Amino acid sequence: MAHAYVASLQSEWLKKKGSLASWMVVTGAFFTPIIIIIARLVYHERLPALYASDGFWTVLWRNAWESMAIFLLPLGVILATSLIAQLEYKNNTWKQLHTTPLSLTIIFFSKLTVILVMMMQFLILFNAGIWLAGVIPQIIIPGVSWPGAIPYEYFLREDAFYFIDCLPIIALQYLLSLHYRNFLVSIGCGFIFWIGALGTLSWKYGFLLPYTYCMFNYLKAGVETKAAVPPVNIHGMALGYFLIFTLAGYYLYITKPDKG
Amino acid sequence: MLSLETHNLSHRFSNGQDVLRDINLAVEQGAIYGFLGPNGAGKTTTLRLILGLLKRQEGAISIFGKAFDKHRIEILRRVGSLIESPSVYGHLSAKENLAVFQKAYHCPPAHIPHVLDLVGLGDTGRKKASQFSLGMKQRLSIALALLPAPELLILDEPTNGLDPNGIIEMRELLKRLNREHGTTILVSSHLLAEIDKLVTHLGIIHQGELIFQGTLEALKRKQQQTLHIVLETGDPGAAMRMLLDDQMEAIFSDGHIRLPAMTKTEIAAMNRKLVSAGIEVYALRPVKNDLESIFIDLVNT
Numbered sequence: 001m002a003h004a005y006v007a008s009l010q011s012e013w014l015k016k017k018g019s020l021a022s023w024m025v026v027t028g029a030f031f032t033p034i035i036i037i038i039a040r041l042v043y044h045e046r047l048p049a050l051y052a053s054d055g056f057w058t059v060l061w062r063n064a065w066e067s068m069a070i071f072l073l074p075l076g077v078i079l080a081t082s083l084i085a086q087l088e089y090k091n092n093t094w095k096q097l098h099t100t101p102l103s104l105t106i107i108f109f110s111k112l113t114v115i116l117v118m119m120m121q122f123l124i125l126f127n128a129g130i131w132l133a134g135v136i137p138q139i140i141i142p143g144v145s146w147p148g149a150i151p152y153e154y155f156l157r158e159d160a161f162y163f164i165d166c167l168p169i170i171a172l173q174y175l176l177s178l179h180y181r182n183f184l185v186s187i188g189c190g191f192i193f194w195i196g197a198l199g200t201l202s203w204k205y206g207f208l209l210p211y212t213y214c215m216f217n218y219l220k221a222g223v224e225t226k227a228a229v230p231p232v233n234i235h236g237m238a239l240g241y242f243l244i245f246t247l248a249g250y251y252l253y254i255t256k257p258d259k260g
Numbered sequence: 261m262l263s264l265e266t267h268n269l270s271h272r273f274s275n276g277q278d279v280l281r282d283i284n285l286a287v288e289q290g291a292i293y294g295f296l297g298p299n300g301a302g303k304t305t306t307l308r309l310i311l312g313l314l315k316r317q318e319g320a321i322s323i324f325g326k327a328f329d330k331h332r333i334e335i336l337r338r339v340g341s342l343i344e345s346p347s348v349y350g351h352l353s354a355k356e357n358l359a360v361f362q363k364a365y366h367c368p369p370a371h372i373p374h375v376l377d378l379v380g381l382g383d384t385g386r387k388k389a390s391q392f393s394l395g396m397k398q399r400l401s402i403a404l405a406l407l408p409a410p411e412l413l414i415l416d417e418p419t420n421g422l423d424p425n426g427i428i429e430m431r432e433l434l435k436r437l438n439r440e441h442g443t444t445i446l447v448s449s450h451l452l453a454e455i456d457k458l459v460t461h462l463g464i465i466h467q468g469e470l471i472f473q474g475t476l477e478a479l480k481r482k483q484q485q486t487l488h489i490v491l492e493t494g495d496p497g498a499a500m501r502m503l504l505d506d507q508m509e510a511i512f513s514d515g516h517i518r519l520p521a522m523t524k525t526e527i528a529a530m531n532r533k534l535v536s537a538g539i540e541v542y543a544l545r546p547v548k549n550d551l552e553s554i555f556i557d558l559v560n561t
Contacts, residue, residue, distance in 0.1 A: 003366075011363040018351050087349065096347040096404060099311045100364040101337040257315040260308075260343075 001106075008102050008110035016114060021083040025122045028076045032064050033129030040137040047137055047144045056147035057134065061155065062218075064130045069162065069218030074197070074211060076122070077169045078190030081115050085177035086186070095260030104254045108178075112246070115170055123159050158217075161235055165217050168210035168241035169193075175249030179256070201227040207234055210241040262325070263289045263412050263444040264310065269319035271305055279305050280468045283319070287412075287446050287461070292438050294459035294476075295448035302468040303448040304344055307416050311341055323412065337365070340410035342418055346397035347404070350390030354381050354400050357389055358407055365408040375403040378433060394421035402430065406437075413437070415447045419454060431458050488547050489527065491517040494540030502537060503530075521546070 016022045040047060050056065088094045097107060131150070138144045172193070176186035193211045200206035201215060207230035216234050219227040264287040271280040280302045287293045297303050308314045310321055312332055321328040323335045348357050358372045376382045379399040384392075389400060398421040405413060413434075419427045435458065437443040449455050455462065462479055464472040472479065493499040496512055503510040503517065508530075511518045522530075527544060534541050 007363045007366055011360050014356065014360050014363065015349060015352070017356070091347065091349050092345060093347040093349060095308075095311075095313050095343045096341075096361070096401075097364075098313055099336055099339070099341045099343075100361060101333045102364055103333060259313045 004102055005106050005110060008106045009113055012110045012114045013117075015087060016084060016118070019083065019087060021080040021087075021118070024076060024080050024083070025118050026125060028072060029122050029125035030129045031072065032068055033126070033133040036060070036063060036133040037136050040133075041140065044137070044141045047141050051138060051144045051147045057150050058154065060134050060147075061130060061158070064126070064133065065158075065162075065218055068126070069214045070198075073162070073166065073214050074169055074194050075191075077119070077166050078173050078187065078194065080118060081170050081173035082177040082183065082186040082190065084115050084118070085111065085174055086183050089181050089183070093260075098259045105250075108250055108253050112170075112174060115174060119163060119166060119170065123163060127155060127159065161217050162214060164235045165213035165238045168213065168238050168245060171242045171245030171249060172210065175245055175252065178249060179252050204228045206230075207232060207237065210238070210245075213238045261289045263287050263291075263323065264446060265322050266306070266310065267320040267322075269306065269309060269316075269321065271302075271309060271314065271317055278468055280309075283465070283468075283470050284473075285310075285463055285470070286473065287444060289444055290438070290442050291461045292434065292445045292447065292459045293461045293463065294455035295446060295463050295465065296450070296452065296455050297448075297465035298450055301465045303450075303465055304416055306465070307341075307343060307414055307446075307448060311339070311343065311414065312336075313343065337408065338411045339414060340405035340408055340412075341414040341416075342401045342405045343414075343416045345420070346394070346401040348389040348392075348397055348400050350388060352389060353386050354384045354389060354392075354403070357400060358403060361404055361407055367408050371407055371409065375406045378406060379403045380429065395423060395426055398422055399426070402433075409441070411443060413443055413445045413447075415445065417449055418447060419449070419451065427454065434458060487521040489519040489522060490543070490545050490547055491519060491541070492543040493517070493534065494542065498537070499534060499539050502534065502539070506533075516543075 040050075053059070088097060098104075134147055138146060169190070173186055173190055176189055177183070180186060193209070197206070197209050197211035197215060200209055201212060201219070206212050206228055207216065213234045216227065216230055220229065264285060266283050266285040269280055269283040269285075270278070272278050283302075283306055285293075285295075285306070295303055295306070305314065309316055310323070310328070312328060316329070324338065326335060328335055348354075349360065352360070354376060355372060358375065359369075362369060362372055373382065376384075379402050381396065381399055381403060384396070389397060392400065398418070402415070402418055405415065415434075418434075419430055422430060431454070434445055434447070438445055447455075447458065456476075459476055461475050462472065463470055472482075491499065491510075492515070496515070496517060499517060500510055500512050503519070509520050519530075527546075531541055531544055
């Protein structure tokens with residue numbers, strides 16, 4: 001079983017090579033840091049004061065995550081998850097995959113694992129991008145001091161929270177894109193849920209929507225907003241939704257009467 | 261010994277339409293079994309059921325003597341397949357496509373260049389499959405089916421998209437695999453001429469029912485049995501009376517008389533007799549039943 005899972009994982013990892021989803025991970029991770037670098041180089045006269053201030057890295061982290069947590073990450077997860085699952089529909093390969101000596105359980109979970117690993121890959125690259133956004137302007141612009149120690153523990157904790165908060169989006173998008181042949185169904189539903197999440201941030205029950213958790217994780221971090229503070233542990237709720245959506249997706253997948 | 265067997269396999273679409281009724285396929289080990297039928301007869305549905313791509317509703321499927329449902333993974337390890345149109349990842353090269361499935365089958369990496377050479381795609385390099393012609397994609401799909409060195413090869417219309425040379429090469433490849441490795445091959449097609457040149461056994465399906473199953477020799481015996489003579493005369497009534505008086509099995513239909521096969525001398529003698537009796541003979545021709553006419557006869561019965 002474990003051997004088959006590893007083989008399936010290798011197979012799935014190879015499939016995503018050169019795919020649009022894998023390019024999205026790289027470009028998405030460096031998009032915001034590059035914008036920050038350009039902005040800082042344009043307004044370089046402000047840099048000496050900025051780099052000398054306390055909490056430089058935390059401010060940089062929040063700046064980088066601002067558009068990422070609200071827009072880019074949820075939308076990127078919606079697109080990348082749908083693209084990975086849709087590889088089989090697009091290439092008409094479900095029938096070939098389902099006639100390999102792999103159990104449906106292994107196929108389902110190895111695909112999901114690849115998506116989760118891609119998510120981790122994104123976070124690692126995004127963290128590297130944030131570091132570069134701090135370091136590059138300091139190297140290029142003369143007279144800018146080194147901004148001090150990086151708060152690794154804070155970064156890692158926040159990374160873990162964002163990862164957990166994305167899990168419900170991954171699981172639901174995975175369910176939809178496995179179940180529906182038409183790519184527009186999963187993407188369309190994802191966009192609707194994301195808009196719904198944006199619209200319910202200030203509603204006291206907004207935390208019930210599984211697409212809100214990335215946004216709440218950013219907004220709770222001391223940012224002035226009109227968002228309602230969730231009265232519950234959103235990370236726990238994210239894990240709960242992830243479990244429910246994954247089990248539902250698995251059930252729908254293995255009971256699907258037509259497998260290619 | 262049977263490599264593949266179905267017992268009363270039936271299938272119904274969700275709208276209640278019967279697609280297959282009591283299909284009893286029996287594919288002998290080492291055979292090249294042609295699964296013949298017009299478009300929409302139920303060939304692909306049968307093959308998809310056999311491979312577990314459609315949920316079985318009624319009947320049983322056993323491959324290598326084992327129930328498919330209970331031994332799915334064990335069976336699929338020994339089966340290669342191609343169902344309908346090519347299934348390849350467009351963003352990957354031919355080699356990468358095969359590597360994806362090499363991991364899944366856990367077969368030696370050396371199989372990859374071997375099967376690529378077998379189907380004539382050994383020199384495609386890093387070219388992406390999306391840039392392949394339909395024929396090249398079909399070849400790659402056949403390479404995927406051959407990758408695990410299967411004991412049973414299930415191919416649904418494998419020559420689709422291939423040019424005439426490609427069709428000949430594919431036929432020779434399948435014959436070679438069967439001869440040298442003893443691979444059992446189940447190949448579906450609506451191309452009668454193609455099946456005629458390739459298979460040892462045949463199953464004919466029409467409107468969801470298996471209307472013939474047996475060896476190609478058995479079908480050809482049937483062909484001999486159904487060979488007949490067509491006679492057109494100026495007075496069919498008088499000709500019928502005379503022929504029936506001579507104990508001949510003459511049948512009058514569609515304005516002409518149909519007679520069983522006879523030798524050239526017998527045909528000449530009958531002609532002389534008809535003319536002597538003052539009956540004008542307009543045409544007297546043997547009708548040779550090739551596979552196509554047998555097939556049409558069978559599906560129209």
